[in-house]
Structure formats: C-alpha cells, structure tokens
Amino acid sequence: MGNRLGGWTGKLLRVDLSSGKSSVEAIPEDWRREYIGGRGLADRYLYEEMDPTVDALSPENKLIFATGPLTGTPVPCGARYMVVTKGALTGAITTSNSGGHWGPELKFAGYDLLILEGRAPKPSYLFVYDDVVEVRDASQYWGKGVFATEDGLREETGLPNLRISCIGPAGENLVRFACIMNDKHRAAGRSGVGAVMGSKNLKAIAVRGTGGVDVADPEAFMKSVWEMRAVMKDTPGKQAFGELGTAATIDMTNTYGGLPTRNFQQGQFEEYENLNGNAIKDNRLVANKACFACTIACGRVTKVPGESIEKFTVNTHPRNWKMAGEGPEYENAWSLGADCGVGDLDAVIMANWLCNDLGMDPISMGATLAAAMELYENDVLTADQVELPLKFGSGEALVRMTEATAYREGFGDELAEGSKRMGDKLGHPEVFMGSKGQEFPAYDPRGFQGMGVAYATCNRGACHLRAWTPGPETSGEMEPHTTEGKSEWVVQEQHRSTSHDATGICLFVGAAEAGLETFVPCTAAATGIPYTVDDFVKIGERTWNLERMWNLKAGLTKADDTLPKRLLEEPHSAGPSAGVTVKLDMMLPIYYKERGWDENGVPSTEKLAELGLASL
C-alpha cells in the first residue's frame, strides 16, 4: 500500500455563516498524525484559530464537528463525531460526542471536519450533498422540535436518506445546556453546544454523502476488524448492554451507595428497581437499536401507554405521544429519575423524550431541577414562584418543567441557566452539584472516590466519560472509598479515553472488553500510520494538555478544579458509602504531579516540550 494514507478524507469544510461562503481545505498531515482526528484534531484547530476568551454565544466562537479516521468504517461502533467549541454552560473547551448515522454521512460526503464560523443573519440550515454546500433559509423550521425538523427537511429536499443534525427550541432559546441532536434521538449532549449553534442562527446541518471511506491497508484492516469483533462477541458487557441497555448499571451504583439521589443528598434510591435495565426491558421496551456499525445496540426504543401519557401535563405536545422514542439510558434514568427522586418510569421516559425533541441535555436538565427541588423543599423557593410544586418525586413537575425549561416559560427561565447560575442567583450556590459549571453525571464520588478527582479535573467540566473509576473500584483492582492510586489511574485513563475519542469509535466498546490494544491496530491499518498503544497514550496526553492550556487562556484556574462542599464535607448518613467524604485535597496534588504540572495546575515548560507543544 506504500505511503498512501486512509481512513481520513483529508479534507475539512469551512463555512462562514455570516456571509454564507464555504471553502474546502486540506488537513495538514502532521496534525493528523499528532492528533488522529475527532476530538484531538478539532481541539488543535480551536486552539490555533480562536481566542479562548470570546463569549461562548458570540459570533466569534467557532463550532467544529469532527469525525475520526474510523468513523464510517466497519470497525465496531465507528459511528461517532465530536462537537468542539467553547461551552455555553461552562466557558471551558467542550468536547461533546454523538453516534447515530450523521458522522459517517459527513465522511461519505467527503469531509473529516466541519468548521462553522460567524452568525447567520437569519434562521438558516446548512445543506451538504457531497460537494454541494449551501446555507439555506430555515425560517419554517425555527421553533419546531427536532423530530418535525428532521421530517420537514427530508420532505423539502426529497431526500429520504438525508442525515440531519439539528437543534430544538432549547438551542434556539439559548438554554445553557441545550444539545445538538442527530438522527432524532442521538445527542452531542453536554456543555451547551446546542446553545452555541442556536446563537449562530443555525437550525440544522443536513448531509448526504455518496462517496466512500478508503483504508490504507485493506487486508490488515479487515483482519483487525474481525479480531476486534471476536474480542467483543460474547463478553458479559456486550450482552448486558444489548439486552438491558446502559441502565443495567443502576443496580451496581445503587449497591455501592454511589447512585446520587435527591440532588446528592443520599447515595441510594429506594425505587431504583423501577428505573433499571430490567424495568425498562420488561415494561416499556419496543426494540433495541444500534448506531452505525455498532455490534452492541445499547439504544432503547421505548413506548409509553396512553393512560400514563394523560397523567402528565405537556402543553406543546398533544401529538405523537404514541410514537416510539429512545431512552432512557443510564445517565438519564438517573438524572430525571433518582436525582429528582422520581421512581415513575413513564415520567422519566416522557421527560427524556421531551429532552430529545426539544434538544436538551437530560443530565443537566434533571440535575438542575433536582437542585431547584431541594430549594423548594427547604422553602427557599415558594409556591408563588413556581407553577407547580417542585417536590422530590413529582413526575408531574419533572415532565412539565422539562418542557417549560426549553421554552424558558415561568421558572423554566431560571432552570434554563443551569444549576450553577440558578443557585448563585437565588443566593444558594451550595445546591449546585457539579464542577466548572457543569452538573455531575450519575456517580457519587463518595461511593466511588476516584470519580472525585476525575470530575474535578475534567477539561469540559464534570464528566464520567474521561476516566470511569467505578470499573476498577468494583472489580477488586482498587478499593472504592480510599484515595490510593486514584490520581495515577485517572491520569492514565484520561489519556487513553482522549485518544479513543479521536478515532471515531464509541467508548462503549470498552464495556465489551475492547481497549486500545484491540483497536489501535484497526487505526493503524486504516490510516497507514503504524500507531502503537504508546503512541495513543502520548496523543491522549498531548490533547489533554492542549485542552488544559486552552482553558487556562480562557481564564480558568486551579480554583476551578474543585468539587462542591457537599462532597468534600458531608458524608451520607446511611448505606454502603456512609461516612465517606471526597479527599480531593489529597488526590489533586498527586494528580498535578503525575501530570508534570506545577502546584497551580499549570503544565511545565518541560512537559509541553516533551509533548511537542513548546510553541504554546
């Protein structure tokens, strides 16, 4: 195969939404080698091209969609694209990942990356059909939900195979945790990437690609694909995710006292069995669904019966409730369920469905509502401030306030700012459960100590996908409540997951026991670059440091690498994690040291030079 590179298309599409002009550029080969693709490559562009201090919702913020060299190939779960921008929720660099079919379609159209700049003068959508690129009027879709927008665009263009990535009303209304949805139910979910897209007056990106993805060494590539499929085939993780979805995890986290309940006031939820994988499967599952090239199929297609639908008030959706929707997966079953104390699966499914159609991150939605519920129960919020009682456990409040948040109606306008801004404004910053402005996901660090340092140090704010410590903390490899070895493990895992995210394959192949050792050979054969696992770890570290430098330039400091007082000082009073607090003051210095950063969390000159980042 000689020196031919494959996997990548080698091209990026740049669109200036202000003028409607687009151009195609070659992606430098050395950047591809040094950052692989997806998250890494998009980070590099954002660092190079944008002042990190700009307002996230200003035209100066750039919005990058990035696939990896394995996106659109048969490598299991090669479906992913990454949205990289300055987060509307966090003000930090954000890297928000999604599956479905949109990312592969962008590759088939001939582009690895899409860089959006400026702000369209009026509501618009971007149409991409191979090399035809047009910014078109979207006024007829503005205000519409995700599902109607997708259907409408296919009808308007007469292209049933169009793949669409779009925002819902939440993105238009600049809800701080609005997400970008694709293929109706898949989300680039976190940090408010949808608000950034909304601030650009961009409703949707509709893509059709008739080209293909070529690989450098076809024989070695197909061999590596089949080896990876063999590794994954009969693993318990693959079986569980396929049969029960990711909500199968609830049993485990609840057992360890690590399932945050009622805004992290408890670590176990008494009604967890109403929300777990079995409950969904036995009561509401229609089918499981795969993203592109996925051999696991963790997606849950669920349906709620008519009598449940009528129990809850939804003003804007009298229609379509009989339609099958997707979810909940683990995070959403937790955020909309346990964290709000809601044990009614139908309420959770409906809130999840609303989040999908209206385009909001269900993690931040549920977590922000949970914080408001705590304020309501403590009489900080009074009945005249809210349209219905925000009591923990209220499915009615959950469903209605989800809708009200997307449209910024009534108290929904406060919820739409996220729990950090809401708590600050109401004079109760302590109810915010998150870091760097972003709400925590579904693991209580008092049950899984390592998650404390993972949350505090994640570049995009609290996140479970960069270093998932409950794995080793429940396998016997490490003790769940102590700090020993946690910082070191988190650093290594952050490197590995970061390069994983650069390839374009889903992190969940890890649940099916396929780690870097399994898919680095796929990447090498696809690209023609003889990557090793060590190369990947180094690339992950380079990317992590690049993101850190970006954040420091944006104005973040050591003070942002922190956790709420509740986790640091207030242990649970009962359950398996009773008495445990998060010892961040012990873990953080070790983390910095392990990274070669100074005591203020600034990467040393030597470290940057070692990673080829001396010019930063």
Add this chain to the structure above:
Amino acid sequence: MTKMLNIIPEKCTGCMQCELACSWVQTGTFAPSQSLIRVYVFDEEASYAPYTCLQCDEAWCMTACPVNAIAVDESGGAKVVMEELCVGCHLCTIACPFGTVFTLPKTAKASKCNLCGGDPACVTACPTDAIEFVEIDKAGDWFGPWADKVHGSYLEASANGGE
C-alpha cells in the same frame, strides 16, 4: 433447492454492517450509498428491514434487459449483471418490482446482488444473524405470509372500489 438470503427483520438493529460489507465487496470502498442490500428504517415502529434482490425464479430484470446482460449464475442460481454487456439503459431497474436493481453512479451500469459468488458478505457481517444464507425454495419463511397479507389487503381494497 438453492441457497438464498433469508432476512429476519425482527433481529435487525439497523447498524448497517451489511451495507458496509456489501459496498466493500462490490466496490472496494466503504460506501453504504453503493450497497446492493439496503436497510429500510421504519422510524416510528422502531423496525429495520434489510432488503435486497430475491433472485426471482422468473426474473423481470432479466426479461427486460434488451442486450441479455443479466444471466443466471449456474453454480448458485443468482441473477448476475455482466458488466461488459450492460449498456446502462436502466430498464432492469424499472422492471424490478422490488426496487433492488441499482445503477452505480460512477459507471452508470446496472448492479444487483450476485450473492457474492456463493458466500454473501452481508451474512458474515451481520452481528445479530438477521441475514441467513440457507437452502429454501423461495425467499424465506417471512416472505410468504407477508405476501399473502399484502395480497389480502389488495383484494380488500379492490372489493371496496379500489381505494
């Protein structure tokens, strides 16, 4: 008895591995738009139905071809396009009642499932065994009842005045 593709839609998760495998074998690139097996997605029913050539006994594509460019593969019974004879007139694509004969955008010639010469790549690639290659006398057990149902609806509609 010949070996045929038997598709079990209930097992399909919509992952498109069959489309990837087909386009790879047929065109040497991973391009679902050029696959000869297509997964139709019924969004609202959460149902996914891969469909491809049924290798009809009386193949209309074959009958329609003005230059006899579609022939029966003696070994497996597949109807195959002889690319060097095809003139790209598209008649076969119109004649096929199932819409499973395609034209390749680059060459404008007809392209249809040839059962990969007896070892269909889509069968191997499918992670859920939704596509089987089995000896049957027609296109799968699911097809008969389904055809009866469609025929029944047709008769009913005819009885109601063709609406």
